[in-house]
Amino acid sequence: MGQGAVVVAINNMPVIPRGVWGLVHLLPPYNSKDFGERQYTAKVLPLICLIVIMTWCATTQAAVLPQERSDAMYHSYQGGGMSIDGPSILLRKNIGNSVSVTANYYVDTISGASIDVLATASQYQEERTEHSVGLDYLRNKTLMNLSYTTSSENDFEATSISFGLSQDFFGDLTTLSIGYARGNDEVGKRGDDNFLEQADRQNYRLGLTQVVTKNMIVGLSFENIADEGYLNNPYRSVRFIDESSARGYRFETEAYPTTRTSNAAALSANYYLPYRASLYAEAKVFSDTWGIDANTYKVGYIHTFTDDWIIELRSRFYSQDKADFYQDLYQRSEEFNFRARDKEMSTFSNVALGFSVSYEFRFSAANWLKKSSINLDFDHVRFAYDDFRNVLVDAPVGDEPLYEFSANITRLYVSIFY
């Protein structure tokens, strides 16, 4: 490797301070008659180390803490026989210049029942309450965060703790983040006080955002999740042919593997248009050890009117292949060791179209209040299943129509920034 190659390679480094460029010229000229390439490399290495150490010692600029804000939201999901709604309150406050604390209270009130439950049981009503607290600590260009979340239902308890770290590089044009989370689920079953199962979960996250131009940011994120324990839904069943039954089939308990590992990777881009509007797009691939492969694509356009109105239009497309052990209809009871007829394990796709409207205003002239906004987000989603049949329709066994449904997701919230 000659000096020219060294200079070209260093030129391709993301950022080197201008003053350090002069050091590159200190590299000795390469002449194969004087010494071999190995000797040349050995001679050049200390100088390159000097260059990178000087780069390391270059000036730093501080990153910033997340914006202080409070949000009060009403959320609603209506579709597939389910009605889920409730409030969510999110508070974020800084303490000094380097600490930010956050707290979230969230409730799901669930009524009705999905087709999976209707086929085997009656409608139900329950409530899920989630609490989470978090702390962010900023030190120079490094932002660390720690959060703890609990979720409670009458038949399900979950806790998780998460640690994350993000660091700005290359003149704050690049942000690298890593994260780790560990969770534990305690799974119960209504009507069976003796039923108690456990599951553990570990998440590893890696993210990178990069400023490409003064109008464009791209992001890359990767997450590995590993579960171990009881991963079934205790209320879901598989069906198998039983000609002695009046319907021609019967149901029995699902049986999932006790481990699952998944990988997801997403690539996204945001582009600022010349008239205070932006476009964004995201593509995500997913794969797991159960055989599920999925793709997600999102595109959106955000437009502003005056300084007060922000309108967003978006579309999302999702498709997945079924788990290896999924079947809509088994030939006999306990046909395989692992069995699932959970529609989330089947082959299906969904398309979502949505919009958001935000109006920014200032309801108080108080100095501590920067701005406020009222926001409405709405998405309409259509699900279409390729191998999950609607057993609520009277039809020959295995010839029932394929299931499909639509859902509306609404979020109405007020935000204040201070």
Added chain:
Amino acid sequence: MKSLFKRHYIKPALTLVFGLLMSGCASIEPWVQPYERENLADPIMSMNRNPVASSYTHHAFQAREGARGAEGGAGGGCGCN
């Protein structure tokens, strides 16, 4: 062939990787200057403009789909997060 590759490229490659990693801590001569980041700092460029709504939306989809993870970007990247 392997030793040829090793002799010619491994050390310089390691040196450059080391250099890249070390230079990562620098904050110098960005090709987008701090004063050029007004557009990037606009909330409409944020991948997570409203955390309370986006975390709920992720939950609503994740509960009904087999896929999970890799939600949202790393945040920031323009010194204005």
